[in-house]
Amino acid sequence: MNTKKFDPASNIQALKQFGEFGGVNPSITDSSTFTFMTAKAMLDTFHGEAEGCFLYSRHWNPSNKYLAEALAAMEGTENAWVTGSGMAAITTVLLQLCNSGDHILSSITTYGGTYAFLKNYLPKFNIDVTFVDITDLEAVKNAIRPNTKLIYTETMTNPLLQISDIPALSKISKKHGIQLVVDNTFTPMIFAPYLLGADIVVYSMTKYINGKNDTIAGAICASNQFINDISNVNDGTAMLLGPVLDPLRSSSILKNLHTLHIRMKQHSKNALYLAERFKEIGLKFNYPGMTTHPQHALMKSMMNEEFGFGGMIAIDMATAERAATLMESMQLKNVGYHAVSLGYFKTLFSNSGKSTSSEVPENVQNEMGMSPGLVRFSVGLDNDIEATFQLIKESLDEF
Numbered sequence: 001m002n003t004k005k006f007d008p009a010s011n012i013q014a015l016k017q018f019g020e021f022g023g024v025n026p027s028i029t030d031s032s033t034f035t036f037m038t039a040k041a042m043l044d045t046f047h048g049e050a051e052g053c054f055l056y057s058r059h060w061n062p063s064n065k066y067l068a069e070a071l072a073a074m075e076g077t078e079n080a081w082v083t084g085s086g087m088a089a090i091t092t093v094l095l096q097l098c099n100s101g102d103h104i105l106s107s108i109t110t111y112g113g114t115y116a117f118l119k120n121y122l123p124k125f126n127i128d129v130t131f132v133d134i135t136d137l138e139a140v141k142n143a144i145r146p147n148t149k150l151i152y153t154e155t156m157t158n159p160l161l162q163i164s165d166i167p168a169l170s171k172i173s174k175k176h177g178i179q180l181v182v183d184n185t186f187t188p189m190i191f192a193p194y195l196l197g198a199d200i201v202v203y204s205m206t207k208y209i210n211g212k213n214d215t216i217a218g219a220i221c222a223s224n225q226f227i228n229d230i231s232n233v234n235d236g237t238a239m240l241l242g243p244v245l246d247p248l249r250s251s252s253i254l255k256n257l258h259t260l261h262i263r264m265k266q267h268s269k270n271a272l273y274l275a276e277r278f279k280e281i282g283l284k285f286n287y288p289g290m291t292t293h294p295q296h297a298l299m300k301s302m303m304n305e306e307f308g309f310g311g312m313i314a315i316d317m318a319t320a321e322r323a324a325t326l327m328e329s330m331q332l333k334n335v336g337y338h339a340v341s342l343g344y345f346k347t348l349f350s351n352s353g354k355s356t357s358s359e360v361p362e363n364v365q366n367e368m369g370m371s372p373g374l375v376r377f378s379v380g381l382d383n384d385i386e387a388t389f390q391l392i393k394e395s396l397d398e399f
């Protein structure tokens with residue numbers, strides 16, 4: 001691959017994005033529409049021929065452009081586009097790439113909303129989906145059909161924390177002339193899926209990228225061609241379905257993006273610490289930073305080591321009842337909050353089978369190896385992680 005180390009944080013830092021009055025943060029453009037000095041300039045902009053002109057904020061807004069530029073710098077893509085949610089980013093990409101009669105190959109473990117969209121929503125457009133174990137490359141190859149348009153996966157899957165072999169999946173997709181779409185929500189900066197061979201990278205910025213749990217947002221990072229296609233005024237999915245992010249939010253997310261590298265390192269450091277302590281006390285759990293994780297070596301071969309193995313741990317409490325008891329106890333001790341979502345400064349935990357993966361039928365949960373007692377643990381930015389461990393241990397000792 002590339003010999004020069006890819007440095008997403010420095011690439012963001014290298015941008016010079018000033019406000020027009022010299023403000024160190026770019027000005028917020030809270031305008032839905034834009035004035036033109038000449039009739040010709042407006043027409044040219046409609047035809048996509050006037051570089052640098054803004055038309056209407058469902059299409060592009062300067063504040064969104066600043067954030068998109070920073071995200072593209074982070075991913076190493078030519079361009080990006082920002083959406084009002086992670087689901088908006090995912091659905092925009094899938095609806096842009098697929099027509100009626102097409103086929104999608106997806107990892108069986110994905111975010112519950114993504115699974116529901118693929119499984120329950122796309123059939124009404126006559127788009128067929130096959131779910132496979134994405135770590136089984138033979139199964140992936142065998143599931144490709146002549147009408148397959150894309151392979152969809154998450155770099156680190158939700159909630160099983162499997163790692164997708166992006167270079168290998170890229171090779172398969174290129175061989176068949178199809179697209180590889182990767183959701184990198186759990187692992188920004190840790191993985192650069194585009195540079196590993198993905199065609200399009202999507203994010204729920206609600207999670208680590210924003211990191212504050214004060215908003216819902218998403219992003220699409222891709223080639224200029226793809227971003228132009230989705231924002232085309234005649235037939236672009238983003239332009240016509242209107243999932244755009246509000247510019248006020250873009251502005252606040254951009255400021256949070258500038259601390260993402262520091263946060264990712266701390267999330268990873270704390271998670272690895274807890275994982276090692278969990279191992280010592282014989283707790284059943286899953287964390288890609290442990291050498292016993294089935295894709296640990298694969299992760300090491302793909303990752304940006306300085307950002308660690310991520311902040312997500314899956315603890316297996318065997319039953320939903322035991323998971324509930326643990327979570328309620330941990331919340332009472334203020335280990336963190338019993339809440340869905342992740343990538344927050346406080347620790348968050350939820351039982352996947354009863355929350356963010358409840359869209360996945362129980363028999364499918366079993367099939368993919370998801371325990372009914374799986375507690376998805378998003379480790380926070382705690383300064384004293386040993387103290388946090390002691391609180392978790394107190395909760396575990398109550399069993």
Ligand SMILES: *Cc1c(COP(=O)(O)O)cnc(C)c1O
Nearest residue numbers: 085086087111158185204206217
């Ligand atoms: C949360 C999440 C989504 C959906 O994002 P929203 O911002 O809630 O729409 C998609 N993929 C993954 C992996 C997620 O964790």
